[in-house]
Amino acid sequence: MTTAKKLLRVLAGEALDTPPVWLMRQAGRYLPEYRATREKAGSFLDLCYTPELAEEVTLQPIRRFGFDAAILFADILLVPHALGHDVRFVAGEGPRLDPIDERGGPGSLKPVDEIDEVLAPVYETVRRLSRSLPEEVTLIGFAGAPWTVATYMIAGQGTPDQRPAREMIYRDRAGFEALMERVTDATVHYLARQIEAGAEVVKLFDSWAGSLPAPLFDRYVTQPARTIADRLRAIHPQARLIGFPRGAGPRHRAYAEAAGMDAIAVDQQMPLAWARENSNGLPLQGNLDPLLMVVGGEALRSAVRDTVAALRGYPQILNLGHGITPEADPANVELVLETARGTADG
Ligand code: CP3
Numbered sequence: 001m002t003t004a005k006k007l008l009r010v011l012a013g014e015a016l017d018t019p020p021v022w023l024m025r026q027a028g029r030y031l032p033e034y035r036a037t038r039e040k041a042g043s044f045l046d047l048c049y050t051p052e053l054a055e056e057v058t059l060q061p062i063r064r065f066g067f068d069a070a071i072l073f074a075d076i077l078l079v080p081h082a083l084g085h086d087v088r089f090v091a092g093e094g095p096r097l098d099p100i101d102e103r104g105g106p107g108s109l110k111p112v113d114e115i116d117e118v119l120a121p122v123y124e125t126v127r128r129l130s131r132s133l134p135e136e137v138t139l140i141g142f143a144g145a146p147w148t149v150a151t152y153m154i155a156g157q158g159t160p161d162q163r164p165a166r167e168m169i170y171r172d173r174a175g176f177e178a179l180m181e182r183v184t185d186a187t188v189h190y191l192a193r194q195i196e197a198g199a200e201v202v203k204l205f206d207s208w209a210g211s212l213p214a215p216l217f218d219r220y221v222t223q224p225a226r227t228i229a230d231r232l233r234a235i236h237p238q239a240r241l242i243g244f245p246r247g248a249g250p251r252h253r254a255y256a257e258a259a260g261m262d263a264i265a266v267d268q269q270m271p272l273a274w275a276r277e278n279s280n281g282l283p284l285q286g287n288l289d290p291l292l293m294v295v296g297g298e299a300l301r302s303a304v305r306d307t308v309a310a311l312r313g314y315p316q317i318l319n320l321g322h323g324i325t326p327e328a329d330p331a332n333v334e335l336v337l338e339t340a341r342g343t344a345d346g
Contacts, residue, residue, distance in 0.1 A: 005138045006020035008138055015315050017311075018340060020069060022068055026324065031060055047082070049118075052128075059094050059129070067140050070142050072129065080152065080153050086098045095236070116198055124197075126194050130197065138198065140242075141195065143191050195239055200217075202232075203244060206221055207248055218251075222245075222251075225245075225255070242262065242264070246265075246322065249270075253280075256337055264282055265319065266285065276310070285319050290322050290323065290325055296332040
């Protein structure tokens, strides 16, 4: 089947003259219209679980900028929430969860077949988006990867070095692996439902992959990604996956070979010339420094040109190396799109 959607063409292996563009966290606090809808929703979780509002904030950056892809508005912490963790977003402090009892492991979590009681509104948001998005725009669903989700469940909050989760691996391997298994099962279920509802691509965010010691990376980053990809394709053979093992560094190569992804998203520390040769031929997504979205100007313009040029002739999706920050200037998003779309033959 041929498709006109640029992002799907790239995932199928095509190198386009001008790459499709979207930005991680493109719906967010740097946009005044997001802040207004967020205010109306009350809490962040209410925003995630109210389909009309989640649809609205997903569409806001598409209307304003004309990105090639929309990413479902939700959060990676909805899975722990649906598994029975109390999740709260404290203004100015980030997420707070009830930390799991290190000895009790995941015993207190709800069974996976009950998560839809909480997550059903997210599937409704996906269904709405699949009807309301312009036809050239690809709809991306997502989930956190098991390691990254587990770091929040174990610590009960974001941590600079994921120490509580790394400690649990050494102190209570069985409890840690039981937790990983439960999150993996929930993730397969959650992503399969998103695909049924109309997500054309799903992205697996392993934002803290880099903090695992080298001997544990394959077991807790690459293998869970592979399990999720295999099980998802057994349910939905058409599933398309983008993996984001942030901070992988040289472990990127083995991840690209073994994780079963259709494309790999890379952070801004990744040299693209190296990635081009070490990605098993898979399409690459990335990897502008999010700080440039605050700075703008010639620094941003030349970074866009260099990034596009580094992957010319190779299947590429232009994005940031991590999420856009609340301080970003929306005018700089326009600059990225203009510059990227003006780079053909350049
Ligand atoms: O990309 C998008 O536009 C889609 C929506 C999206 C959000 N979070 C919305 C959000 C996505 C894909 C995520 C993923 C996510 N959430 C990750 C993985 C990607 C990454 O950034 O590493 C992680 C680690 C989380 C967990 C999370 N959610 C944290 C640590 C925070 C607080 C930090 C912060 O930026 O405030 C959130 C809250 C959150 N998720 C916000 C948004 C727009 C801001 C909350 C608000 O509006 O008050």
